[in-house]
Amino acid sequence: MELSLKEMEELALIARLYLTEEEKKILPQQISSILDMVHSLETVDTEDVEPTIYPITGSGVLREDEILPSLAVKDALANGPDIVDGYFRVPRIIEEEYES
Amino acid sequence: MFSSMTISQLRTLLRAREVSAEEVVISVFDQIDKVEGDIEAYVTLCRSEALVQAKRADALLKEGNAPDLCGIPIAIKDNISTAGLKTTCASRILDDYVPPFDATVVTKLKEAGVVIVGKTNLDEFALGSSTENSQFHVTRNPWDRSRVPGGSSGGSAAAVAAGEAIAALGSDTGGSIRQPAAFCGIVGLKPTYGLVSRYGLIPAAPSLDHVGPLTRDVRDAALVLQAIAGWDGKDPTSVQKELPNYEAVLSEDITGLVVGLPKELLDNELDPEAKEAIFGVANVLESLGARVEAISLPHAEYAMASFYLIASAEISSSLACFDGVRLGKRYGEAKDTTSMFMKTRGQLGIEAKRRILVGTAILQEDNYTTYFVKAQKVRTKIREDFQQAFGRCDVILSPTTPTPAFTLGHKLDRPVIMYKSDVYTSLANLAGIPALSVPCGYTEGGLPLGMQIMGKPFDEATVLKVGHLYEQQTASERRLPQKEVKANG
């Protein structure tokens, strides 16, 4: 798979990654060569093979429905880069535009 | 000098009150003052807190009811969360992140009485094999400062090798404990998946991530493992199991034990010195009563592709949370959230970006089955290889790495070549099985070589026992890295 610059920029937008000009130059080829590693797997017969999601066979633990102490508000907010009135603040969210 | 001793040696001295924890800690910091300028193993040092902890340890030792690792100075890889202590993952985004909670392994080590020396350098978010991807600084190999210490737990390995800590915790996603241990001539253990809690380990690829010890010898690895292993209700993949006494089993013999030598891992691409070293190990183990048998791991050659595709997918997901809202340093001005997200995440290093982009690509609906599911199916084949192999043998022996430590800057811009050096180690991550790296000789140029002993799931005891007996048998050949540091320095 030969990744074009445009395709990579689309991926970068989906992953919310700003790329430098330098990165834009070298990454498409590198990413393509990593993705191409999949070709080496094509010779492995995986018909009827279950995919491994977990390295060991485990069973999920369930927790009882008990309230445990939450963080103190100041600790919850301590690492926030922009805190206002006990909230985390972000610049305006533009996701959609309404239009009739 | 105390800073070059093992945990077990120090434990004896501390209990006998022949040395105080404070003296041990001071000795470690003296060594740090001497060599850290060259090695740069640490991101953060906790000198004053360490001294306070040492005094507390001395009080407990005096009372005579000290916990197991009381007063032992230990370094923690900087992707393991420490409450109130910066945890950066060697990333600019987390430059001033202070977790409000301790990783379970840190809680357990504190309960065991250790003194935390500091947080060690790593490849950013543990993505790399040389620690050169740290966004702060490179770490140098104590054996040869023109060489990498390995990675991603390069800081932990270099610190232990250079006497800047008695032992360290690392994390291992595809060899990140074992490869730097081999490069730095120390012992590194990746335990079975689920044996040691991952709670608080900042994830790279959760189905491949493990926490484990880097130590001066196998006995120390057993001691640290004992302290950090066990079920944790906060980690849903943690396993409930009765734990053996890992130190006690070390003294058992290995008569009749079957050691498998996988032919796929001893092929021609292997450095001849490394290959020779492994046959040397096999001879030693045979002399100790083990039987060595050739075995096969037919899908080993697919490990690298399977590993990188799975890891990248999981990494792209794990690193998505660094968006600059609840934590993390923002970068530049942004008028809207999307641009804020992009600029904040734009600070990530190129390796992280590479893996995120690869992962994002293969999780797309159109690619999911052909890339991700295919890699997961091959992972099943690799696990089955091990199940078959362990039907015939008790442990599997291989080199830890195909070469000794490479020079700084050597492979940085050729990712696929860099990834290739992970082939030997990533197998155990794919299969979730325990794997121990133990020094097994030196190159002509004096660089340490490492062997890897892989075992059955949850059979750390056998793996440690084999490593320990080999180590005992060859003790006279063991060199001290600290001497090399001095000789060079």
Place this chain on the structure above:
Amino acid sequence: MADWEVIIGLEIHAELLTESKVFCGCNTEFGGEPNSQVCPVCMGLPGALPVLNRQAVELAIKAGLALNCTINGTSQFDRKHYFYPDLPKAYQISQNDRPLCSHGMVELSVGDRKRQIGIQRVHLEEEAGKSVHVGDSIISSEYSLLDYNRSGIALVEIVTEPDIRSAEEARLFLEKLKTLLEYTEVSDCKMEEGSLRCDANISLRPKGSSAYGVKTEIKNLNSFRAVQRALEFEADRQRRLLQAKEVVLPETRHWDEAKGMTFSMRSKAKAADYRYMPDPNLYPLQVDEAWIESIRQNLPELPDAKRDRFINDYDLPPYDADVLTTSRHLADYFEACVQEVDEPKLVSNWVMGEVLRWLKAHELEIESSPVAPKELGGLLKLIQEDVVSTIVAKDVLSEMFATGKSAVEIVDEKGWRQISDADSLEAIIDGVIAENPGPVADFQKGKTKAIGFLVGQVMKASKGQANPQKANEMLRQKLQK
């Protein structure tokens, strides 16, 4: 011109009534100080890990059983990726390919027809945080503020098959669903607090066609009424487009309650690819038969069964049975009252009439009624025993609501006992006859309607306390002499 068939499918999110969140121990209580009910897990701090809440699973299974679903022994948690500031990990833990419950069905009564609405799936997932947009709207605000108290609350997503055929049916379905979730105590279904939310998909196709048309998705539906209005509007909009041979665009549309219209929400990005992957931290959820069976055994009687029982056991008209079983508390209230007064239709009339009217006027729910079922029973017994008339009883009930006193106390205090004894009535009746010669003559001439006027005068003279039936009888006797 073609006749069009409306095809609607709904996606409902309901918050589960657990004490703690779905993957951590934080309190789920509504209305706390911002960011006071958060921990490393629900804030998505790196390294924290999710541990599943057993009760959340149990409630989701309950919902599945109430909706006649198959409960799947093994289900899978997946990560659904998208960037939004209220989503801490930038992925939501949800269930994609293998939901906990699937293949259910809800039966509706639409007029006198029965309709079966298929339930495609019920799956478990986590709630996102809340963003407060500073400014008039999301568009004009300079910035937004994030509170993660809600983040990680357990949710079920319920997806119907495209079986709904009108906006009214959609509303009826939602009412039925709400009743079921409340009966089973799975969710409190408070749309105003956001604990129940609904998105709708709607398309039109020519009647008789089996292929589906292009659908639109409607968001921002904040009440059942809004769902019905928005779907009516949208069906109409699509119908006009199709009849004009124009195309319906596959898009998401936003319901504007004030304007009564849907608007296109133009998204700049292409259709979202959520990059689903199994969550490697969460092993598949295993639910064994024994667990499902014990939940099934402990399910309360569901509304349909209760309705049928009310009709059969209490001989109630279907309308009464429908109304009384819309809420479990209302049905319980009715039954508790019937325990006191063995005349179900009388009880039903009073509960559905006076009691609900008063509660509605005071914005109270039946479970917080100041008049307990036993007290209402006390009042109705007085009616049965002719102690008070129906008219007076209404005043007594108002007093009971206002004062909390019992019916007997009020009747005695106010001297409102009905006059039924012949002597007392006779005196009043004689007076009325004497004072109203005209109507008396009318009656005697055969204008039987005049009796009504005279009874009214008796009631007036007795301040409403005369037994009207007795008065009527006695008047007739006297005048026919």
